[in-house]
Amino acid sequence: MDATSRGATVELTEVVKNYGTGAPALDTLSLHARPGEFVALLGPSGCGKTTALRTVAGLEAVTSGSISIDGRDVTDQPTNKRDLGMVFQSYSLFPHLDAQANVEFGLRMRRVPAGERRERALGALEMVGLGGFGSRFAHQLSGGQQQRVALARALVTRPRVLLLDEPLSALDAKVRVQLREEIRRIQTELGITTLFVTHDQEEALAVADRVAVMRAGRIEQIGTPEALYTQPQTPFVAEFIGLSNRLPGTVRGGFVEVYGVELPLLDPTVAPGPVTVALRPEDVEIVSEGALAGVVVSTSFLGSLRRSTVRLPDDTLLAVQHAVGLRTAPGERVALRFTGACVSVKHEENP
Ligand code: ATP
Numbered sequence: 001m002d003a004t005s006r007g008a009t010v011e012l013t014e015v016v017k018n019y020g021t022g023a024p025a026l027d028t029l030s031l032h033a034r035p036g037e038f039v040a041l042l043g044p045s046g047c048g049k050t051t052a053l054r055t056v057a058g059l060e061a062v063t064s065g066s067i068s069i070d071g072r073d074v075t076d077q078p079t080n081k082r083d084l085g086m087v088f089q090s091y092s093l094f095p096h097l098d099a100q101a102n103v104e105f106g107l108r109m110r111r112v113p114a115g116e117r118r119e120r121a122l123g124a125l126e127m128v129g130l131g132g133f134g135s136r137f138a139h140q141l142s143g144g145q146q147q148r149v150a151l152a153r154a155l156v157t158r159p160r161v162l163l164l165d166e167p168l169s170a171l172d173a174k175v176r177v178q179l180r181e182e183i184r185r186i187q188t189e190l191g192i193t194t195l196f197v198t199h200d201q202e203e204a205l206a207v208a209d210r211v212a213v214m215r216a217g218r219i220e221q222i223g224t225p226e227a228l229y230t231q232p233q234t235p236f237v238a239e240f241i242g243l244s245n246r247l248p249g250t251v252r253g254g255f256v257e258v259y260g261v262e263l264p265l266l267d268p269t270v271a272p273g274p275v276t277v278a279l280r281p282e283d284v285e286i287v288s289e290g291a292l293a294g295v296v297v298s299t300s301f302l303g304s305l306r307r308s309t310v311r312l313p314d315d316t317l318l319a320v321q322h323a324v325g326l327r328t329a330p331g332e333r334v335a336l337r338f339t340g341a342c343v344s345v346k347h348e349e350n351p
Helices: 049-057 099-109 114-127 142-154 173-190 201-206 225-230 235-240
Strands: 010-016 027-034 038-042 064-069 084-087 161-166 193-198 211-214 220-224 245-252 255-258 261-264 273-279 285-286 291-299 306-311 317-322 335-340 343-345
Touching: 010 049, 010 255, 027 049, 027 064, 027 220, 027 343, 038 049, 038 173, 038 201, 049 064, 049 161, 064 099, 099 114, 099 142, 114 142, 173 201, 193 201, 201 211, 201 225, 211 225, 211 235, 220 225, 220 235, 235 273, 245 317, 245 343, 261 317, 285 317, 306 335
Parallel strands: 038 193, 038 211, 084 161, 161 193
Antiparallel strands: 010 027, 010 064, 211 220, 245 255, 245 273, 255 261, 273 343, 285 335, 291 306, 291 335, 306 317
């Protein structure tokens, strides 16, 4: 396998998909993926991630709107005219073919001569770390290995776009992390534009150049993992990305007051009045003394840090992230300080 593949732009313009069973699965969705970019589609179950991917794949016709690949309108083109590689959640290997024959399949369809087919298939298996596994059948491979073969099969035709629909979700945690790193490495090496559907926010943040957070058939926000985490534009994104405390607050005079502490507003246009404030666990500190105090309910060791849950006097539970060296115990009284950041605020009547 060589590194001559170059990614194409992928563009969805105001795509609507109506299955006729209720609200549209895609509701004027627009997305522009740049050549070589890795874009994760992230969102809760039923928000339309898989449908979006399937419309790009040509497996689902759009109700309206258009899809183009590399500037070419493919809205009405069949899948095999779209220059794509695809990997799905379920291991979709042909059980009666060995790994090499599975990888060769797409080349056989394209009538690539046997010698070149074999060479390219072996190269692709090598690339996904399965050199020497070519004669194994699916039942002789682990789940992670089967998904590697599926990836080799998707890449061997040198497509310009790679579509991945929850390819890791059937794997155990350790293999998931290994394989997602591997996918990212190969994708970067080949420069192939990739759309990756996942409902796992950690996975999306870890691998993507940009993450599109979807809700009810639309993209609520798209941005780099860091931008989404630090500057969520809506409360939905703030709560979907990362862990957030929800605290009562009051907006007044350009600030939001939370338990007597004034915090800056990320969005200065929020109207004055009572609000719910989202605050990251790392934006609360345990200090030796302070006006805000609570009682530790539980504490967990997370390897490189600890997270404690503290009950405030009004019974609100607050997650606090702190150094491993700072040990807390259930029942202990602690003072707290806000570091000064809050990620979003929302009015209750506007969920
Ligand atoms: P999940 O993470 O659970 O897979 P998703 O975000 O991928 O969810 P989709 O599978 O795209 O969501 O589904 C979006 C909406 O469209 C859902 O309300 C779903 O019930 C509906 N839907 C999906 N496929 C069909 C279909 N073939 N016929 C009718 N409705 C469908």
